[in-house]
Amino acid sequence: MFRKQPPKSLVLAALTLGIAWYPLVAKSQENNATQNQSQPDNTTKPTSDPVKGSAPDLNQASSDEGKLATVNNAKIPSYARVYIAPMVGGFENYVIAGLRNKKVPLTVVMDRTKADYEISGVSESEKAGWAKMLFIGAQNSNEEASIKIADVKTGAVIFGYSVHKTNSARGKQSAGEACAKHIKQIVIE
Amino acid sequence: MADSRRVASMVVFLVAAAITASQAGDKNAPPTQKIPKGAKVFVAPIAEGFDSYLKDAITKKKVPVEVTTSRDQADYEMTGAAETQKASTAKKVIMGNWHSREEASITFSNIKSGEVVWAYSVHEEASTHGKRSSAESCAKHLKDAIEGQQ
Known part of the structure; x- marks a missing residue:
């Protein structure tokens, strides 16, 4: 039995399609590889229970300022578009300024529909009372803030950070910069 | 003859699609926006009337921007807390x-563009x-940012 040879046009078309799709496949593989990069320092991996199934890998780390948690070692690509949702007391403005001061390579946008990621959170300030001024001699405020970063398309939360400063030298500015500094750790530069 | 022409046009189309697809992957580029001198700026209302102080400070510190009263006429918007x-x-x-x-x-x-430039x-x-x-501190640093990047 003679085998029929495929027509030349089909062969040419297949070759050209292969050239067209190869760079896209290579890029998607590269993106998957960068999302599984090494964990941040001082992390403790929680032991996963095989009976419960595949739970997301939550890595937590403590610093002198607060606590951060990354899910599945997620990373944000540099210059990704980020939307910062309004927060109590206008704290989102301090986070934006913090991202600039700490030179975090992200593009902040004011429109959520144009963003890849969304940062949301809460913050609270407590000014020094008379007892703190009298006994400790400090008039700086207590600052607390907590933020999370979620993928806008999937809704998955990939990063969380909380900060608490009992004697904040620069109030909300310090808390905003602390958040920005820790966001920089998960941005791929 | 007709078949060869058809094949040639298909190849050209697929190569063009390949080039477009490979270039479309690079969407995360660093922002290249700079604030031009004389840019029209709208100062949005800020809590505790801070926007009024900001407009006065922009004038006093001679920041090279033009403050507009309407957002539709402006190129940039200043918001804050x-x-x-x-x-x-x-x-x-x-x-x-x-x-x-x-x-x-x-x-x-x-x-x-909706991008924050500063x-x-x-x-x-x-x-x-x-x-x-x-x-005035905000206005002074805005002036430094505009003049520093020129």
């Missing part, structure tokens, strides 16, 4: 300080002139 805490009796008596505590943060964004925060524990000081 501000907070003032007057000195309490405890602060006056115990710390001997009667100045107010000022905090402010502003963002400067491009209205068309941002600044200021905190003054004992502000001599209250909101005026923090507004």
Whole structure:
């Protein structure tokens, strides 16, 4: 039995399609590889229970300022578009300024529909009372803030950070910069 | 003859699609926006009337931007937050300080693209002139940012 040879046009078309799709496949593989990069320092991996199934890998780390948690070692690509949702007391403005001061390579946008990621959170300030001024001699405020970063398309939360400063030298500015500094750790530069 | 022409046109189309697809992958590029001198800026209302102080400070510090009253006429928008805490009796008596505590943060964004091109925060524990000081600090740093990048 003679085998029929495929027509030349089909062969040419297949070759050209292969050239067209190869760079896209290579890029998607590269993106998957960068999302599984090494964990941040001082992390403790929680032991996963095989009976419960595949739970997301939550890595937590403590610093002198607060606590951060990354899910599945997620990373944000540099210059990704980020939307910062309004927060109590206008704290989102301090986070934006913090991202600039700490030179975090992200593009902040004011429109959520144009963003890849969304940062949301809460913050609270407590000014020094008379007892703190009298006994400790400090008039700086207590600052607390907590933020999370979620993928806008999937809704998955990939990063969380909380900060608490009992004697904040620069109030909300310090808390905003602390958040920005820790966001920089998960941005791929 | 017709078959060869058909094949040739298909190959050209697929090669063009390949080039477009490979170039479309690079969407995360660093922002290249700079604030041009003489840019039209709309100052959005800010809490505690801080926007008025900001407009005055822009004029006083001779920031090279044009403040507009309507957002439709502007290229950039300035938004932010501000907070003032007057000195309490405890602060006056115990710390001997009667100045107010000022905090402010502003963002400067491009209205068309929606991207934030500049941002600044200021905190003054004992502000001599209250909101005026923090507004002038914001204006001064905005001027430095515009003139520094030229």
